[in-house]
Amino acid sequence: MAYCVNCGVELDKSLRACPLCNTPVVNPADLAAPKSAVDPFPAKRAVIERAKRSDVAILVSVILLATMAASGLLNLLLYRTGAWSLAIIGGCVVGWVICVPVLIYTRLPIYVSILLDGLSVALYLYLISITAAQGVDWLLKLGFPILTLAVVLAEVMTLLIRHVNHSFLGVSTYVITSIALMCGGIEGVIDLYFHGHASLGWSAVVITVCAVIDAALITILSRRRLRGEVRRRLHF
Amino acid sequence: MTIKRRDDETWYKLDLSATVYPTLQSRRYSAIYRIRARLTKPVDPKLMQQALDLALPRFPTFKTAMRKGLFWRYLEPNDRPGPFIQEDIRNSCLPLPFHACNRYLVRLYYYDRSVSLEMHHSLADGTGGMCLMQTMLAQYLKLQGVDVPPEGFVFDIDAPADSAEIEDAYRRYATARVKPPRKSDPTYLMHGTAEDFYTLNTIIGVAPVSEVIATAKRYGGTVTEYLCAALLQALLQVQREEHRRKELPVRLAMPVNLRRFFPSVTVRNFISMVYPCIDPRLGEYTFAEIVDETRGYLRYYVNSHFLRGDITKNSSTERNPASRITPLFIKDLAISTAYRFVQNRNSSAGITNMGNLAVPDAMRPYIEQFDICMGQPYSRRTNCSIISYNDRLTMNFSSTIIEADVERYFFRQLVRDGIHVLIESNKEYPEDTGI
Numbered sequence: 001m002a003y004c005v006n007c008g009v010e011l012d013k014s015l016r017a018c019p020l021c022n023t024p025v026v027n028p029a030d031l032a033a034p035k036s037a038v039d040p041f042p043a044k045r046a047v048i049e050r051a052k053r054s055d056v057a058i059l060v061s062v063i064l065l066a067t068m069a070a071s072g073l074l075n076l077l078l079y080r081t082g083a084w085s086l087a088i089i090g091g092c093v094v095g096w097v098i099c100v101p102v103l104i105y106t107r108l109p110i111y112v113s114i115l116l117d118g119l120s121v122a123l124y125l126y127l128i129s130i131t132a133a134q135g136v137d138w139l140l141k142l143g144f145p146i147l148t149l150a151v152v153l154a155e156v157m158t159l160l161i162r163h164v165n166h167s168f169l170g171v172s173t174y175v176i177t178s179i180a181l182m183c184g185g186i187e188g189v190i191d192l193y194f195h196g197h198a199s200l201g202w203s204a205v206v207i208t209v210c211a212v213i214d215a216a217l218i219t220i221l222s223r224r225r226l227r228g229e230v231r232r233r234l235h236f
Numbered sequence: 237m238t239i240k241r242r243d244d245e246t247w248y249k250l251d252l253s254a255t256v257y258p259t260l261q262s263r264r265y266s267a268i269y270r271i272r273a274r275l276t277k278p279v280d281p282k283l284m285q286q287a288l289d290l291a292l293p294r295f296p297t298f299k300t301a302m303r304k305g306l307f308w309r310y311l312e313p314n315d316r317p318g319p320f321i322q323e324d325i326r327n328s329c330l331p332l333p334f335h336a337c338n339r340y341l342v343r344l345y346y347y348d349r350s351v352s353l354e355m356h357h358s359l360a361d362g363t364g365g366m367c368l369m370q371t372m373l374a375q376y377l378k379l380q381g382v383d384v385p386p387e388g389f390v391f392d393i394d395a396p397a398d399s400a401e402i403e404d405a406y407r408r409y410a411t412a413r414v415k416p417p418r419k420s421d422p423t424y425l426m427h428g429t430a431e432d433f434y435t436l437n438t439i440i441g442v443a444p445v446s447e448v449i450a451t452a453k454r455y456g457g458t459v460t461e462y463l464c465a466a467l468l469q470a471l472l473q474v475q476r477e478e479h480r481r482k483e484l485p486v487r488l489a490m491p492v493n494l495r496r497f498f499p500s501v502t503v504r505n506f507i508s509m510v511y512p513c514i515d516p517r518l519g520e521y522t523f524a525e526i527v528d529e530t531r532g533y534l535r536y537y538v539n540s541h542f543l544r545g546d547i548t549k550n551s552s553t554e555r556n557p558a559s560r561i562t563p564l565f566i567k568d569l570a571i572s573t574a575y576r577f578v579q580n581r582n583s584s585a586g587i588t589n590m591g592n593l594a595v596p597d598a599m600r601p602y603i604e605q606f607d608i609c610m611g612q613p614y615s616r617r618t619n620c621s622i623i624s625y626n627d628r629l630t631m632n633f634s635s636t637i638i639e640a641d642v643e644r645y646f647f648r649q650l651v652r653d654g655i656h657v658l659i660e661s662n663k664e665y666p667e668d669t670g671i
Binding site: 004007008009010011012014015016017018019020021022038040041042043044045046047048 | 656659
């Protein structure tokens with residue numbers, strides 16, 4: 001019979017410590033020959049079965065492959081007007097590549113998975129360009145540059161979030177800056193494609209607004225007291 | 237309520253309480269409770285399985301599977317094999333997916349001298365579960381040659397189920413002419429450290445009933461009032477130690493067995509909740525004052541008039557034509573959100589007292605102890621379930637948090653009042669702690 005020295009409760013013989021205060025049971029009378037007692041609770045623990053990731057990955061892969069095969073066959077045999085099935089096949093490839101880091105190879109570095117996502121979208125754009133009447137010219141001068149800019153911005157933002165500042169205010173600054181750069185880049189690339197020279201138009205408005213917001217955010221971030229005040233009043 | 241479609245096909249509407257529990261169902265949570273009986277001899281699993289097979293068909297609403305309709309869920313008779321008795325596990329009250337265990341919502345475990353029945357709350361409340369448990373134990377003893385006459389919680393398995401036993405008793409008594417508004421006051425919420433998934437920490441305190449009754453009398457209250465007060469005080473102490481800028485009232489969610497006030501023999505859910513509360517903002521309370529306050533609250537609110545108002549209010553929501561024609565998935569979303577942000581935040585802890593358990597005299601020599609467990613709390617807090625049998629009052633605390641501060645203050649109060657408490661627990665200590 002052992003009592004907890006802190007709580008005053010009697011402890012079951014199977015207990016090695018008081019479950020209320022975690023004080024170990026040391027009973028001098030039992031030190032020489034500890035009594036064996038039947039634990040009132042079984043030792044076996046159960047786990048909840050759930051669908052394995054690999055099973056889900058196989059299911060997703062089969063569904064996407066079946067969709068690709070079915071649309072390809074329909075395009076080849078039944079509805080032969082244009083290579084429309086390439087758009088569906090490309091969409092399925094993009095979907096599968098996006099699933100890779102979640103379901104198949106979870107230890108894939110995030111930078112590599114973003115790069116693979118970009119490559120799969122590039123492949124999708126290429127498949128669309130095969131079917132489109134304009135050829136691959138727009139792809140090289142419009143599609144790829146915008147995609148490259150988006151991938152680079154996503155990589156840089158991920159790097160900043162992981163290694164510099166991942167607070168809500170910090171992430172907001174990166175997102176706002178990325179929006180400004182993306183808009184500027186899109187307008188520049190479009191201008192180059194259609195007019196042969198780049199100039200700032202509508203994106204200047206976006207960049208100005210983003211710059212003002214960024215300036216406010218950076219001020220808040222750099223002042224500790226201001227930062228604390230904003231967090232206190234705007235937490236959610 | 238039973239609805240006959242064809243001669244061979246019967247299905248059951250969920251009762252008022254039972255409509256809520258399946259909406260909370262997730263991979264991490266099921267509204268499961270456990271009734272455990274410790275016998276005087278080791279359990280024979282084969283005989284116990286036979287006893288369950290004999291007893292379960294007597295309760296047609298328990299031998300069912302949960303199904304989804306377009307507007308409501310319902311229970312459908314389940315003729316699949318099972319449920320089967322299995323070896324007990326340390327982390328009890330595991331979530332119970334509706335499609336697992338051959339779709340049964342009942343599980344039975346054995347370990348050494350103990351047999352444990354786990355039931356989904358959408359089938360029955362503690363009283364209903366106890367009926368199945370004791371009827372099954374009576375069959376188990378009968379198979380060993382002990383004659384147990386049907387009385388109290390033990391049902392006659394040869395008699396057909398009466399329609400009154402499977403009625404939704406809420407509907408019969410939802411007759412108040414006014415619907416009292418639901419109160420939702422700010423309440424202290426515990427923020428313990430979550431245990432690993434899935435771990436249910438159980439701490440059971442066993443005390444002599446006579447000592448607890450004598451102590452409660454000394455404070456001028458009943459056992460329930462005294463134990464509620466001890467839990468409220470423990471929560472007040474935990475809150476004080478957090479050094480909060482603004483202290484909040486501590487409130488308990490306590491189910492009341494409505495059969496005490498409204499005659500019914502239903503084995504399904506028939507409970508209503510009351511919320512005894514102490515507000516530390518009004519000043520320091522001594523323990524005797526907390527007992528007085530709890531006593532006053534329970535005397536004022538736990539009576540047929542207030543409870544009838546509660547039933548009517550809850551029932552009116554279910555009977556509202558707009559809510560009836562709302563598709564189930566929208567109802568699920570609305571109910572689970574309301575539960576999470578309103579109902580769950582309306583209490584700091586849960587407590588239930590099944591009282592002194594009636595067991596047929598012929599069974600008493602073979603059963604040493606009963607304990608009940610309210611199962612996994614919906615949020616990070618602790619639930620306390622109390623039951624008395626054979627001068628043993630068991631207080632079962634179950635939680636999914638590492639800290640046991642509430643339990644510690646609760647039991648220390650009992651010890652301070654001169655009650656002898658024996659503690660059992662399923663807590664495990666990692667090897668590196670040296671314990």
